[in-house]
Amino acid sequence: MKEKLWNHITTVRKQSPLVHNITNYVVMNNTANALLAIGASPIMSHAHEEMVAMQQICNSLVINIGTLDTYWVKSMHLAIEAANKNKNPWVLDPVGAGATPFRDEVLSELLNLKPIAIRGNASEILALAKHNKTQTKGVDSTASSLDAIDAARFLNKQYNAVVIISGETDVIVSDELEVKLNNGNLLMTKITGMGCSASAILAAFLAVIPESAEAAVAATALISIAGEISAKSCDGPGSLQVSILDKLHSITENEFLKHLKIEN
């Protein structure tokens, strides 16, 4: 498994997929940079008129509801329909699930359109599965990823999607595997867009790796390890944001395998 994960990282670098992102205003710049750093290409676009044509030239799609409005909901539906037609995988990042009824209504519709993967923090995964006893703090989690595993299993069964719960431990749940990754650093929670970058990276991996669960493990491990290594030598959130991009770009097989903390 460990060597396969590194091979998946090199496949993304070699094949350089083009990822269409309908994502939020807050993270557009960091997620585009994260995609470039791993060797993929980003395009951020949400105009109704170009959703069909965009999916014809792209290899995958990210649907991120971070700064939702009704115009964008229509963009999301148009892009998903086109992605499904072109057999392009699409990822759902349910930013702020559970925060407002509008988000939850939109998410119910999107879930029924069958994302190949869903990545969120623990509060978001709990809210999506309607298991939430505690409220999300806007886009930030108030729960532990380990407490959202049953919710992730439920979502995996219900929607046949790979589910990734991010947090201190990242948990990947699919039909074939359930994996825990104990990488990352607490300082990563002090930078906006870490989870959104993880979702964008995930879409790049899914574009070129047919084994979706393995693609999810490799993508999640890559950003968590890049964050963990970078946090050791940075001065705080500002420099961490920049050095994660550097590490996503430069990480070697040795560094990746030395830091990988995986539990099957």
Ligand SMILES: Nc1ncnc2c1ncn2[C@@H]1O[C@H](COP(=O)(O)OP(=O)(O)O)[C@@H](O)[C@H]1O
């Ligand atoms: N408490 C933590 N300790 C260590 N790493 C963390 C912690 N929380 C998040 N991370 C890292 O940050 C990444 C993004 O996760 P998270 O902060 O849960 O997403 P979001 O930004 O969507 O809330 C995770 O994959 C993990 O690598």
Ligand SMILES: Cc1ncsc1CCOP(=O)(O)O
């Ligand atoms: C702060 C904020 N508000 C709306 S979207 C967003 C960014 C959320 O990014 P992430 O989920 O990666 O922390």
Ligand SMILES: [Mg+2]
């Ligand atoms: Mg998030």
